[in-house]
Amino acid sequence: xxxxxxxxxxxxxxxxxxxxxxxxxxxxxxxxxxxxxxxxxxxxxxxxxxxxxxxxxxxxxxxxxxxxxxxxxxxxxxxxxxxxxxxxxxxxxxxxxxxxxxxxxxxxxxxxxx
Amino acid sequence: xxxxxxxxxxxxxxxxxxxxxxxxxxxxxxxxxxxxxxxxxxxxxxxxxxxxxxxxxxxxxxxxxxxxxxxxxxxxxxxxxxxxxxxxxxxxxxxxxxxxxxxxxxxxxxxxxxxxxx
Numbered sequence: 001x002x003x004x005x006x007x008x009x010x011x012x013x014x015x016x017x018x019x020x021x022x023x024x025x026x027x028x029x030x031x032x033x034x035x036x037x038x039x040x041x042x043x044x045x046x047x048x049x050x051x052x053x054x055x056x057x058x059x060x061x062x063x064x065x066x067x068x069x070x071x072x073x074x075x076x077x078x079x080x081x082x083x084x085x086x087x088x089x090x091x092x093x094x095x096x097x098x099x100x101x102x103x104x105x106x107x108x109x110x111x112x113x114x
Numbered sequence: 115x116x117x118x119x120x121x122x123x124x125x126x127x128x129x130x131x132x133x134x135x136x137x138x139x140x141x142x143x144x145x146x147x148x149x150x151x152x153x154x155x156x157x158x159x160x161x162x163x164x165x166x167x168x169x170x171x172x173x174x175x176x177x178x179x180x181x182x183x184x185x186x187x188x189x190x191x192x193x194x195x196x197x198x199x200x201x202x203x204x205x206x207x208x209x210x211x212x213x214x215x216x217x218x219x220x221x222x223x224x225x226x227x228x229x230x231x232x
Contacts, residue, residue: 009155037223043123045158045207045223091158100146100211101173102221104157 002027004094006105013082013112021077021108023092029053032096034075036066039089039107048090051075082112117141118210120224127198128232135193135227137208143188144210148221149181152205161206164191198231205229 003026013019025034036048049059051068059066063080079086092105119138127133137147145166150158162183163171170183180202182194191210195202207226 043205043207043226043228045209047221047223100148100163101160102148102158104159106157107155109155 002032002094002096002101002103004092004103004105006090006092006108008108009106010109010111013110015084015112015114016081017112018078018080019082019110019112021079021090021092021110023075023077023105025073025075025092025094027094027096029096032094034068035093035095035102036075036077037091037093039091041088045091048077079110082110084112084114086110087112118208118222118224120208120227122227123225124228124230126230126232129199130197133195133198133229135195135206135208135229137191137193137210137224139189139210139212139222142210142212144191144212145188147185147191147208147210149183149191149193150207150209152207152226154205158207161193166191195229198229200231203229203231 005024032053034051038046038048049066056068065078067076089107089109091107093102095102117140119140121136125133147164149161151161152158160173161176164183164185166185166188172178185191205226205228209221209223211221
């Protein structure tokens with residue numbers, strides 16, 4: 001069975017602070033995909049990144065960076081110099097074992113204040 | 115811009131009535147679409163996988179007769195909540211995968227539908 005844990009329910013930071021959102025996953029499959037999505041108040045889920053299990057190279061995209069650690073089954077997401085527009089719920093998700101099912105974490109509500 | 119359009123964004127209905135939610139892929143064909151349900155401050159739960167031209171595949175515990183899914187074309191899937199009751203009140207969100215690939219495992223999500231059953 002697949003499982004995704006986002007232990008941080010809610011995080012509040014002041015603008016320009018760096019913030020890391022944690023994601024821990026569980027799967028017995030050796031081939032899997034990990035995702036991060038952003039859900040702003042409008043409700044739409046916005047794709048941020050996909051990473052397959054064979055690629056542990058960390059990635060940076062602008063103010064966003066991701067740290068994939070297979071040894072600890074973690075796929076953490078860091079926002080550098082946070083902005084108010086970053087305020088949203090962020091979901092980590094896992095796709096494993098073939099098929100189409102995405103297993104989502106419970107999400108982390110990020111609030112960035114001035 | 116958005117590539118998956120979901121309509122309506124919000125609907126309020128009386129208990130016992132049926133509600134139809136549409137999910138359209140705007141600039142690609144999607145042989146497969148997915149329907150999720152999200153409770154407040156909760157994760158998204160996959161309800162069913164909608165396959166164009168065939169019956170939907172429902173997740174365990176999801177009532178097929180309650181949540182009717184039709185995927186009659188490559189760009190449209192509909193979810194009908196039949197005889198809605200207050201416990202069906204939730205946020206429903208669809209997603210679609212580009213049939214031509216190239217976009218890999220990136221799913222495109224609609225903006226969701228907030229259903230409130232009185």
